[in-house]
Amino acid sequence: SQELEQSPQSLIVQEGKNLTINCTSSKTLYGLYWYKQKYGEGLIFLMMLQKGGEEKSHEKITAKLDEKKQQSSLHITASQPSHAGIYLCGADKAKSGGSNYKLTFGKGTLLTVNP
């Protein structure tokens, strides 16, 4: 079965600092999803990457997919307290719904941003 490993498990940064979270897959990535979760709440979709070399940005968050390495990175520029939460990567097991859009998730990265 597909395994997703996230690093680091937790991260504490000072407001204004940049940071990167990685997600590495044991198998080919057909679709890689990034979600954010605030404590006690559900997951919020950030972005989805499909193609090798693809890069997407949303406000100050940029995600990249390196298909050769079966890895994705999430980069936050000039972090703010509002960025704090748990970031989870999820992977689709097949192309375009071949697995009924079921996702395998990493264990998450807990981000704390100190003002």
Next chain:
Amino acid sequence: NAGVTQTPKFRILKIGQSMTLQCAQDMNHNYMYWYRQDPGMGLKLIYYSVGAGITDKGEVPNGYNVSRSTTEDFPLRLELAAPSQTSVYFCASTSGAFPYEQYFGPGTRLTVT
């Protein structure tokens, strides 16, 4: 749209009791999912459904049952609750249209003692 709603938000069960976690979505999504989230362990898929009347097991289905009689509702049934079922349960849905993202409910925090 309310999106994906879940009830209750919190529940404490005694060992051996049963309960149903409710999940509803108003987006006319065919695909629905139940996950459990244990501390530091990410999300594990319990059951999923591809449409009314069709359900299938995920990674960790033991001790749970589901039904899907309508497109909107996807309840999760716990029979004979055990301490190992203490977790946060999330329901999610997707339309199957690109970018295929799943929409999540706010979760149900369940404690079995």
